Amino acid sequence: MSVSNLHLALTCHETYIDGHKLVYATAGAPSAPPLMLVHGWTCHKFVWRHVLAALAEHFRLIALDLLGHGESDAPPDGDYSIAAQARRVLALADQLGLARFTLMGHSMGGLISLYIGAVLAPERLTQLIDVAGIISGRATPRLIWLNGALVLLPLIFPPYLAVQRQSMERHPRLGKFGFRVWFADMDALPYDAWAQDRHYATRPDARMARWRAGLATLSTDISAHLDRISAPTLIVFGARDGAVCVREGALAAARIPKSRFLLFDGCGHFSMLEQPERFIAAIRDFLNA
Numbered sequence: 693m694s695v696s697n698l699h700l701a702l703t704c705h706e707t708y709i710d711g712h713k714l715v716y717a718t719a720g721a722p723s724a725p726p727l728m729l730v731h732g733w734t735c736h737k738f739v740w741r742h743v744l745a746a747l748a749e750h751f752r753l754i755a756l757d758l759l760g761h762g763e764s765d766a767p768p769d770g771d772y773s774i775a776a777q778a779r780r781v782l783a784l785a786d787q788l789g790l791a792r793f794t795l796m797g798h799s800m801g802g803l804i805s806l807y808i809g810a811v812l813a814p815e816r817l818t819q820l821i822d823v824a825g826i827i828s829g830r831a832t833p834r835l836i837w838l839n840g841a842l843v844l845l846p847l848i849f850p851p852y853l854a855v856q857r858q859s860m861e862r863h864p865r866l867g868k869f870g871f872r873v874w875f876a877d878m879d880a881l882p883y884d885a886w887a888q889d890r891h892y893a894t895r896p897d898a899r900m901a902r903w904r905a906g907l908a909t910l911s912t913d914i915s916a917h918l919d920r921i922s923a924p925t926l927i928v929f930g931a932r933d934g935a936v937c938v939r940e941g942a943l944a945a946a947r948i949p950k951s952r953f954l955l956f957d958g959c960g961h962f963s964m965l966e967q968p969e970r971f972i973a974a975i976r977d978f979l980n981a
Contacts, residue, residue: 702717702718702719702744703717703718703719704716704717705717705718707784707787709780709783709784709787710771710780710783712759712764712765712767712770713764713765714756714757714758714759714764714765714780714784715737715756715757715762715763715764716737716754716755716756716757716784717737717738717744717753717754717755717756718752718753718754718755719744719748719752719753720747720748720749720750720751720752720753721752722752723752724750724751724752725750725751725752725793725794725818726751726752726754726785726788726790726793726794727747727751727752727753727754727793727794727795727796727979728754728755728756728781728784728785728790728793728794728795728796729743729744729753729754729755729756729796729797729801730756730758730781730795730796730797730798730801730802730804730805731755731757731758731761731762731797731798731799731800731801732797732798732799732800732801732802732824733799733800733902733905733906733909734761734892734893734902734905735761735762735798735799735801735889735892735893736757736761736762736763736888736889736892737755737756737757737762738755738762738888739798739889739962739964739965740753740755740798740964742964742965742968742971742972743796743964743971743972743975746968746972746976747972747975747976747979751794751979754784754785754788754790756781756784758777758780758801758804758905759772759776759777759780759901760772760898760901760902760904760905761892761898761901761905762892766895766897766898766900766901767901768899768900768901769900770901770904772901772904772905772908773908773912774800774803774804774807774908774909774912774914775807775811775812777804777905777908778804778807778808778811778812779812781795781804781805781808782808782812782813782816785816791816792815792816792817792818793816793817793818794817794818794819794820794821794979795808795809795817795819795820795821796820796821796822796823796975797821797822797823797825798823798824798825798962798964799823799824799825799826799935799936799961800825800826800905800909801823801825802822802823802824802825802826802827803825803826803827803909803912803914805820805821805822805825806820806822806825806827806914806918806921806944807912807914809920809921809922809923809925810914810917810918810920810921811914811917811920814920814921814922814923815922817921817922817923818923819923819924819925819926819978819979820921820923820924820925820926821925821926821927821928821975821978822925822926822927822928822941822944823928823929823963823964824928824929824930824933824935824936824941824961824962824963825927825936825940825941825944826909826910826936826940827913827914827915827918827940827943827944828913828914828915828940828943829909829910829911829912829913830936830937830939830940831909831910831935831936831937832873832933832934832935832936832937864883867883867890868883871886871890871893872934873934873935873961874934874935874960874961874962875934875960875961875962875965875966876930876932876934876958876959876960876966877958877960877966880966881965881966886965915943915944915947918944918947918948919947919948919949921948921949921950921951922949922950923950924950924951924952924978924981925944925948925950925951925952926951926952926954926974926975926978927941927944927945927948927951927952927953927954928941928954928956928963928971928974929941929953929954929955929956929963930955930956930958930959930960930961930962930963930966930967931955931956931957931958931959932958932959932960933959933960933961934960934961935960935961936961938955941953941955952978954974956970956971
């Protein structure tokens with residue numbers, strides 16, 4: 693299945709958890725082994741587009757938009773703590789009748805997934821995949837200062853957000869500057885290929901949600917709990933990750949009992965987008981082990 697045909701094979705759904713609308717997409721046969729996908733900060737469910745296209749034949753895939761992200765609600769006063777987001781992931785699994793499932797999370801979603809595996813429900817995970825997950829709040833200074841400013845300025849000056857979005861659409865150099873921290877080679881990705889990602893990352897009504905979710909991520913440290921993870925765990929990092937320190941992955945691998953650590957050379961924070969074929973091959977190898 694090609695990425696261009698992805699949306700033909702997907703079904704989008706709405707549900708309500710804690711009184712707020714959450715949107716999620718499903719692909720694959722309902723009888724297949726379930727795999728839940730949790731995106732990262734300022735991202736959305738279709739950041740997993742290559743995974744959804746490649747694995748739908750053999751897995752029941754569920755990719756959700758976390759509260760404050762994608763097409764889900766973004767209440768300014770919502771609870772965006774890692775614990776609250778993790779409980780929503782489990783609540784969705786309960787609604788779908790998933791007693792046990794494989795869980796894959798990226799960045800903040802990696803932290804949420806590890807939190808589920810270490811604190812909330814270790815017994816429910818059959819396998820766990822952490823993609824560039826932050827575990828002790830150690831984001832790079834580049835991410836904190838550059839992207840922190842891009843999130844904070846629209847909070848202080850709301851009209852700035854409209855200018856920011858227009859600049860990203862009309863002037864690719866400015867758009868690439870704002871997102872350069874995430875990718876090892878920003879110029880290797882066609883600008884139009886991540887228009888949807890830019891759209892959701894600058895969603896106007898989610899200004900406060902982005903800020904609160906970012907603070908929650910940087911203030912959560914679960915490194916002391918990682919030895920409680922019982923599921924076989926794959927940890928994937930890009931060697932040139934400009935957003936999350938690679939030592940976060942090494943620390944997770946050292947503390948999770950049944951873990952394997954893969955480091956992709958020449959790759960940044962989004963290994964599933966930057967090196968999709970290599971990423972999919974690694975995921976398939978792990979899931980089929």
